[in-house]
Amino acid sequence: MEYLKWSTADQVATITISRHPANALSSGLIKELAVVLDEIEGNEDVRVVLIHGEGRFFSAGADIKEFTAINSGDGFTSLSENGQVLFERMETFSKPIIAAIHGAALGGGLELAMSCHIRLVTENAKLGLPELQLGLIPGFAGTQRLPKYVGTAKAAEMLFTSEPITGLEAVQFGLANNAYPEEELLERAYTMAKKIAKKSPVSIKATIELLNYTKTNKYHEGVKREAELFGEVFVSNDAKEGIAAFIEKRNPVFSGK
Numbered sequence: 001m002e003y004l005k006w007s008t009a010d011q012v013a014t015i016t017i018s019r020h021p022a023n024a025l026s027s028g029l030i031k032e033l034a035v036v037l038d039e040i041e042g043n044e045d046v047r048v049v050l051i052h053g054e055g056r057f058f059s060a061g062a063d064i065k066e067f068t069a070i071n072s073g074d075g076f077t078s079l080s081e082n083g084q085v086l087f088e089r090m091e092t093f094s095k096p097i098i099a100a101i102h103g104a105a106l107g108g109g110l111e112l113a114m115s116c117h118i119r120l121v122t123e124n125a126k127l128g129l130p131e132l133q134l135g136l137i138p139g140f141a142g143t144q145r146l147p148k149y150v151g152t153a154k155a156a157e158m159l160f161t162s163e164p165i166t167g168l169e170a171v172q173f174g175l176a177n178n179a180y181p182e183e184e185l186l187e188r189a190y191t192m193a194k195k196i197a198k199k200s201p202v203s204i205k206a207t208i209e210l211l212n213y214t215k216t217n218k219y220h221e222g223v224k225r226e227a228e229l230f231g232e233v234f235v236s237n238d239a240k241e242g243i244a245a246f247i248e249k250r251n252p253v254f255s256g257k
Helices: 027-041 073-091 108-114 142-150 152-161 167-173 182-197 201-213 219-234 237-248
Strands: 004-009 012-017 048-053 097-101 104-106 118-122 126-128 178-180
Touching: 004 027, 012 027, 012 182, 027 073, 048 182, 073 108, 097 108, 097 182, 104 108, 108 126, 108 142, 118 167, 118 182, 126 167, 142 152, 167 178, 178 182, 201 219, 201 237, 219 237
Parallel strands: 012 048, 048 097, 097 118, 104 126, 118 178
Antiparallel strands: 004 012
16 A cells, blocks of 8 residues: 555554645546455454554645646546545445544535534534636536535535635534544544444444435435344344343443344
């Protein structure tokens, strides 16, 4: 890996974006992330993924210099589609993904963060989609995800003005879950990841699938699928273990089966 570092402990895979100085998203970094996710998805010892940036930023955006090597609209369309495929995969990934955001998550960096299931930020982090300032538009589904978190009006303001919001504002508008002082961010994120890792992988996977129905406005399909998964999960070994542990007043040990 040239742009990413990753390790596992406590059933948590920690992915560090390491592409100095700004952790800009290049096509190479996107490819590496896809490879890492392949390895994590097949690793039964990993139950939660934590992504953060090394240095001053989470990710300050896409690699603008790389754009100069593309000389056709079709080339930019392919770049956009490749990023969209990866981020949609992250959004539907079978294991929860937590983004720990410090410094800045701008442009493609914020689009990456929005594809994660949970976003934790520092209080003074900067989150935004400034592409219009360059005469561009977001290309990794930013125009579609941002309104789902902050509402259409606030998304329009952020896009049209290119002005970022702070970590505290991101929590206020629903873009982030919690904000912390910078020195606490990674510890808080890791603590949450370990807490989630103790839950049943069977239940987690089913819940991720159902949460994604809420982003498609397919309420009745989501309710129907919830009933189906309720039956499937209830007869799993994890459900039997969870119920037994509750009755016996002990902590459950889930196998993921």
